Amino acid sequence: MSDAGWSEKLLGGFRKTSDRLSENLTGITGGGKLDDATLDEIEDALIISDLGPSAASRIRGRLAEKRLGAQITQIGLKEAVAEEIADILRPVAKPLEVTAFPRPQVILVIGVNGSGKTTTIAKLAHLFTEDDYGVLLAAGDTFRAAAIGQLATWAERAGVDLVRGPEGGDPASIVFDAVKQATDTGIDALIVDTAGRLQNKRELMDELQKIRRVLGRLNPEAPHDVVLVLDATNGQNALSQIDVFKEVAGVTGLIMTKLDGTARGGVLVAAAEQYGLPIHAIGVGEKMEDLRAFDPDLVARVIAGVA
Numbered sequence: 001m002s003d004a005g006w007s008e009k010l011l012g013g014f015r016k017t018s019d020r021l022s023e024n025l026t027g028i029t030g031g032g033k034l035d036d037a038t039l040d041e042i043e044d045a046l047i048i049s050d051l052g053p054s055a056a057s058r059i060r061g062r063l064a065e066k067r068l069g070a071q072i073t074q075i076g077l078k079e080a081v082a083e084e085i086a087d088i089l090r091p092v093a094k095p096l097e098v099t100a101f102p103r104p105q106v107i108l109v110i111g112v113n114g115s116g117k118t119t120t121i122a123k124l125a126h127l128f129t130e131d132d133y134g135v136l137l138a139a140g141d142t143f144r145a146a147a148i149g150q151l152a153t154w155a156e157r158a159g160v161d162l163v164r165g166p167e168g169g170d171p172a173s174i175v176f177d178a179v180k181q182a183t184d185t186g187i188d189a190l191i192v193d194t195a196g197r198l199q200n201k202r203e204l205m206d207e208l209q210k211i212r213r214v215l216g217r218l219n220p221e222a223p224h225d226v227v228l229v230l231d232a233t234n235g236q237n238a239l240s241q242i243d244v245f246k247e248v249a250g251v252t253g254l255i256m257t258k259l260d261g262t263a264r265g266g267v268l269v270a271a272a273e274q275y276g277l278p279i280h281a282i283g284v285g286e287k288m289e290d291l292r293a294f295d296p297d298l299v300a301r302v303i304a305g306v307a
């Protein structure tokens, strides 16, 4: 997809989020002057638009610092909010890069079932193969046969190989085989699917730790990335998943999916502000091309409704 095509897709995808924040900010100009009461209203508008109390309070503080008492128009306010959102997103917008030496770079992908994990793995594989990297997938979610089947279908679509085992098989042994295959065949990036059993923290933690031990024996640097996939439609619940997965899995970065078709995209800003974890990419659709690293300035303008 061209950059222009992607911008269009972003605009379309974020439309509901954008409309929501825009609507919530509309009418707030305090008679043209940015006073305390107006700032309170802005802060409330940001909170109810899912940006979270922390980002809302930071944005309020910055606006107060720079513009308290100044004349402000409706569009000027949205522009100012976009600039503050961009400030929050810039430090965390970091594409997932293949830099591991020796290869392969091992990327564990975690997240609850239904978050878009499988689709995201395929989309990442697609992004990497477009950059001419050799990619291998590992079906480490052996808990459900359907998960293995789905990943196999996506692997085929993305044109990459998949290492898989039987339903109920040992994920660590699949990962072991996958690393060996990746090393033998000169693969650059090995992307590992994992089970999303958040309900049973102990089991999940044990399983991930076993995968880590096996990986560590083959390459002390692995896994290089532990990427948590979050579904934006879950709003603030997506944020509590970060807390839990940070504790059980040592998350190194986030990918937020389903930013299309939800009014809750402000949660991207809340995640950036509250956790400061790198946000590698965003998903705005169900197709293979619908995931990309993002331009924080563009996304901020889209969210604030001035793009």
Ligand SMILES: Nc1nc2c(ncn2[C@@H]2O[C@H](COP(=O)(O)OP(=O)(O)OP(=O)(O)O)[C@@H](O)[C@H]2O)c(=O)[nH]1
Pocket: 111, 112, 113, 114, 115, 116, 117, 118, 119, 120, 147, 150, 196, 257, 258, 259, 260, 261, 283, 284, 285, 286, 290
């Ligand atoms: N609209 C939209 N849908 C998405 C996006 N990413 C994934 N989906 C859809 O979300 C649903 C769940 O995606 P999966 O990739 O199967 O999610 P999973 O986390 O692997 O879930 P399980 O297969 O249940 O383990 C599918 O219908 C996907 O097409 C996205 O960015 N936007």
